[in-house]
Amino acid sequence: MKKKKAISLLLCTAMAAGVLSGFAGNEDTTASVEKNATETTKEGEKVLKFSISAEPETLDPGMNNYTNSSTVLQNLFMGLYQVGPDGALTNGCAESYTMSEDGLTYTFTLKDGLKWSDGSDLTAGDFEYAWKRALAPDTASPGAWYLYYIKNGEQYNSGEVSADEVGVKALDDKTLEVTLENPTSYFLDLTAVSVFFPVKQETVEAEEPWTKSGDTYVCNGAFKIEEINPQESYILVKNENYAYADDVKLDEVDLILIESAEAALSAFNAGEVDMIDTVSTQGLTQYAGSEELKSFDLIGTYYYDFNCSKEALSDARVRKALSMALDRETLLMAVNPSNPKPAYAFVPYGIPYGDTGEEYRDVVGDLITEDVEAAKELLAEAGYPNGEGFPTLTLITQNSQDKKDTAQVMQAMWKQNLGVNVEIVTYESKVYWDEQKAGNFDICYDGWTGDYPDPSTNLECFLASRNETQCRWSGELADQYNSLLLENRSLIDANERAANFEEAEKILMEEMPIIPLYYRNAQLLINTRVTGVIKSYIGHTLFKYGDIQE
Amino acid sequence: MMEEKGIDLENLSDELLQPLSQEERNTEEISRESVSYWKNCWRRFRKDKLAMTGLIILIIMTLLAIFVPIFSPYTYDQTDFLAMLQWPSAKHWFGTDKMGRDIFVRTMYGARISLSIGFAAAAINMVIGVLYGGISGYLGGKVDLVMMRIVDILTGVPSLLYIILIMMFLGSNVQSILIAMCMTYWITTARMVRSQIFTLRGQDFALAGKVIGETKWQILIRHLIPNSMGSIIVTVTFLIPSAIFQEAFLSFLGIGIQVPMASWGTLANDAIEYLFTYPYQMLFPAAAISITIFALNFIGDGLRDALDPRLKK
Numbered sequence: 001m002k003k004k005k006a007i008s009l010l011l012c013t014a015m016a017a018g019v020l021s022g023f024a025g026n027e028d029t030t031a032s033v034e035k036n037a038t039e040t041t042k043e044g045e046k047v048l049k050f051s052i053s054a055e056p057e058t059l060d061p062g063m064n065n066y067t068n069s070s071t072v073l074q075n076l077f078m079g080l081y082q083v084g085p086d087g088a089l090t091n092g093c094a095e096s097y098t099m100s101e102d103g104l105t106y107t108f109t110l111k112d113g114l115k116w117s118d119g120s121d122l123t124a125g126d127f128e129y130a131w132k133r134a135l136a137p138d139t140a141s142p143g144a145w146y147l148y149y150i151k152n153g154e155q156y157n158s159g160e161v162s163a164d165e166v167g168v169k170a171l172d173d174k175t176l177e178v179t180l181e182n183p184t185s186y187f188l189d190l191t192a193v194s195v196f197f198p199v200k201q202e203t204v205e206a207e208e209p210w211t212k213s214g215d216t217y218v219c220n221g222a223f224k225i226e227e228i229n230p231q232e233s234y235i236l237v238k239n240e241n242y243a244y245a246d247d248v249k250l251d252e253v254d255l256i257l258i259e260s261a262e263a264a265l266s267a268f269n270a271g272e273v274d275m276i277d278t279v280s281t282q283g284l285t286q287y288a289g290s291e292e293l294k295s296f297d298l299i300g301t302y303y304y305d306f307n308c309s310k311e312a313l314s315d316a317r318v319r320k321a322l323s324m325a326l327d328r329e330t331l332l333m334a335v336n337p338s339n340p341k342p343a344y345a346f347v348p349y350g351i352p353y354g355d356t357g358e359e360y361r362d363v364v365g366d367l368i369t370e371d372v373e374a375a376k377e378l379l380a381e382a383g384y385p386n387g388e389g390f391p392t393l394t395l396i397t398q399n400s401q402d403k404k405d406t407a408q409v410m411q412a413m414w415k416q417n418l419g420v421n422v423e424i425v426t427y428e429s430k431v432y433w434d435e436q437k438a439g440n441f442d443i444c445y446d447g448w449t450g451d452y453p454d455p456s457t458n459l460e461c462f463l464a465s466r467n468e469t470q471c472r473w474s475g476e477l478a479d480q481y482n483s484l485l486l487e488n489r490s491l492i493d494a495n496e497r498a499a500n501f502e503e504a505e506k507i508l509m510e511e512m513p514i515i516p517l518y519y520r521n522a523q524l525l526i527n528t529r530v531t532g533v534i535k536s537y538i539g540h541t542l543f544k545y546g547d548i549q550e
Numbered sequence: 551m552m553e554e555k556g557i558d559l560e561n562l563s564d565e566l567l568q569p570l571s572q573e574e575r576n577t578e579e580i581s582r583e584s585v586s587y588w589k590n591c592w593r594r595f596r597k598d599k600l601a602m603t604g605l606i607i608l609i610i611m612t613l614l615a616i617f618v619p620i621f622s623p624y625t626y627d628q629t630d631f632l633a634m635l636q637w638p639s640a641k642h643w644f645g646t647d648k649m650g651r652d653i654f655v656r657t658m659y660g661a662r663i664s665l666s667i668g669f670a671a672a673a674i675n676m677v678i679g680v681l682y683g684g685i686s687g688y689l690g691g692k693v694d695l696v697m698m699r700i701v702d703i704l705t706g707v708p709s710l711l712y713i714i715l716i717m718m719f720l721g722s723n724v725q726s727i728l729i730a731m732c733m734t735y736w737i738t739t740a741r742m743v744r745s746q747i748f749t750l751r752g753q754d755f756a757l758a759g760k761v762i763g764e765t766k767w768q769i770l771i772r773h774l775i776p777n778s779m780g781s782i783i784v785t786v787t788f789l790i791p792s793a794i795f796q797e798a799f800l801s802f803l804g805i806g807i808q809v810p811m812a813s814w815g816t817l818a819n820d821a822i823e824y825l826f827t828y829p830y831q832m833l834f835p836a837a838a839i840s841i842t843i844f845a846l847n848f849i850g851d852g853l854r855d856a857l858d859p860r861l862k863k
Contacts, residue, residue, distance in 0.1 A: 281823035412629040
């Protein structure tokens with residue numbers, strides 16, 4: 001008996017000690033950050049330590065279709081154009097371009113003296129080679145679809161035509177002619193995407209794989225790879241042959257792999273890293289309102305799909321009522337400490353309205369009014385006064401904490417405001433998308449972040465062909481929406497297109513096959529000594545404009 | 551014959567019919583009060599202070615779990631967006647979570663789920679385990695061989711694997727957690743019962759049963775199993791905390807019960823993101839789990855000491 005008591009006492013002490021040390025760890029945060037600051041400056045070099053949550057999937061831009069690798073590649077390579085320090089598009093390898101009147105042919109003139117990181121010359125031919133390589137059926141690049149905008153790109157990728165018929169041609173070392181399938185007003189934005197980066201033929205076709213070590217890796221961006229330590233770190237150093245090398249302030253960037261967001265936060269607190277880009281809720285709460293925490297708007301929307309093929313939800317009035325009965329600001333306050341903007345329409349901020357120079361969202365304005373009384377009336381009109389007779393809806397979502405929380409708040413609001421009962425079912429993410437595809441839901445979580453700043457990147461989510469697996473929205477207005485968007489694909493006049501997008505979005509919000517909740521944002525937790533690091537509208541972290549203050 | 555001895559039964563003298571004196575009467579009586587096996591166990595159990603504390607804690611916890619959600623002004627899923635993330639106060643004893651839900655009610659509601667899963671899993675496992683182990687042990691031979699190899703195979707498969715499979719097919723709810731747990735939890739009980747029955751079946755009372763013509767089933771149910779009840783109950787008592795832990799673990803992984811229902815595991819999981827900023831959210835459900843598990847373990851310890859006559863001091 002005595003022995004048993006001793007053991008339980010020991011256990012209690014151990015547990016208490018664990019709890020205490022957990023709290024104690026939090027206190028010496030500021031002290032160690034300062035200590036680290038002196039440590040780095042001593043070396044006289046500006047070294048940025050950046051914690052990444054996952055290894056880049058690939059370091060070959062031609063094979064890239066992923067978020068983590070895009071972040072790294074955006075800093076290692078430079079396309080014809082690039083996202084500038086203010087987040088807007090600026091010149092990259094291209095000095096200038098001309099566009100034919102039908103909007104189909106672009107002729108790019110490259111900058112003088114472009115060089116690869118190994119010192120050899122970079123020519124227009126390298127672009128032609130890179131794009132055709134990414135499209136070649138043998139390459140099987142998952143990102144090839146980005147190049148389908150180029151004439152015969154899709155056909156070449158599926159093996160129907162030869163490489164010669166693809167609409168990209170180097171007229172000479174400095175001139176690149178690109179022919180498109182359809183007029184694409186956002187084509188310049190696309191040239192900043194990693195699949196559009198040039199690659200050096202000799203390097204890529206060398207026998208040894210080129211992306212596995214710093215010695216064989218050749219790129220043309222602000223940084224080059226010095227060292228690759230798999231599952232540990234990537235050491236990038238300044239590329240002296242970069243066309244804008246004078247603007248690069250950092251000497252070295254260490255990408256340190258820390259998978260858990262909590263561990264990354266501890267490393268940041270301890271001053272072991274200067275910057276983390278997957279910030280946990282803990283970090284968001286701890287640094288809320290501080291200078292360290294920076295938020296960037298993405299061109300994406302977090303929303304829920306209605307299953308419009310279900311009887312109760314086939315009535316647009318019911319869908320509108322459910323959307324209007326939510327209080328988005330309260331919802332975000334409760335479950336999302338990153339302070340995103342509530343969505344009262346679908347197209348996010350950061351997208352221009354034609355060529356007016358104004359934001360699309362500001363011009364079109366809000367399209368959803370939150371009004372519980374009006375929502376009740378709509379529901380009553382549809383035959384369900386106070387939610388009577390309305391079936392219990394099944395809401396499916398993924399089992400991550402933030403998604404479960406959001407669902408619970410919506411559930412509570414609907415019950416309180418409309419008397420509508422909702423049952424929540426959560427799935428692991430892979431199973432989730434299958435369930436969504438199969439239509440086993442009344443309401444389901446969804447989200448979309450666009451690829452280029454044009455309303456089509458968002459609004460095309462609800463083309464008839466894509467609705468079949470998501471919100472299952474159909475009918476006359478859905479057809480009208482569909483044809484407006486398809487018509488826009490071949491229009492050149494930017495303002496005419498914008499007007500069409502506006503009309504389409506108004507139809508969408510009138511019919512409400514979805515519930516927009518908020519516009520997505522992304523966070524960076526940065527040491528205050530570090531300046532100039534931004535996130536692009538897609539969410540890629542650009543540290544090539546970064547600097548460390550002494 | 552009687553008459554020959556000269557005793558006239560019709561006319562017995564009063565002398566022969568005197569009542570026994572009190573002293574003579576008491577010689578035949580058992581001086582100690584007769585104590586049944588169970589009464590004896592309870593007596594020994596009562597003396598174990600740790601075990602009694604455990605029992606009282608468990609009873610209090612059960613009563614709280616039953617009555618708090620009924621009488622509290624709050625419900626487990628009632629949100630109050632004007633009172634989010636409040637520290638413990640007179641209004642909310644355990645504070646509120648990020649949706650303004652009362653953590654006291656949620657913890658007690660969690661107790662309902664965690665405790666009922668614990669008891670139900672233990673009861674189901676006891677029935678399956680005792681029958682399986684009993685049959686295997688009593689019949690022996692080839693039947694035993696086959697039944698025990700099946701058990702070996704079941705133990706060989708990692709339980710998390712089919713728990714996740716079951717969750718995928720049946721959805722995440724209390725029933726599927728129970729089914730998932732019942733898939734393997736009975737194995738320990740079954741093995742223990744089998745070895746008990748194995749030793750008991752050769753003993754004389756079992757043989758006697760056979761001699762008077764009882765069927766195998768009757769012998770198993772009426773004689774062998776009741777005789778191994780002591781160790782069965784102890785095993786089962788230890789099953790309850792491990793079932794509660796397992797549920798907490800599954801819910802923690804996100805494959806347990808569905809929101810907004812709460813068990814201790816999901817409460818702890820929800821609180822993890824606020825571990826440093828609002829630690830009370832983790833403290834209460836974690837304390838509830840620890841206290842209950844301790845209580846059950848102490849009860850189990852006490853029962854083992856009380857039920858096993860060989861451990862008698």
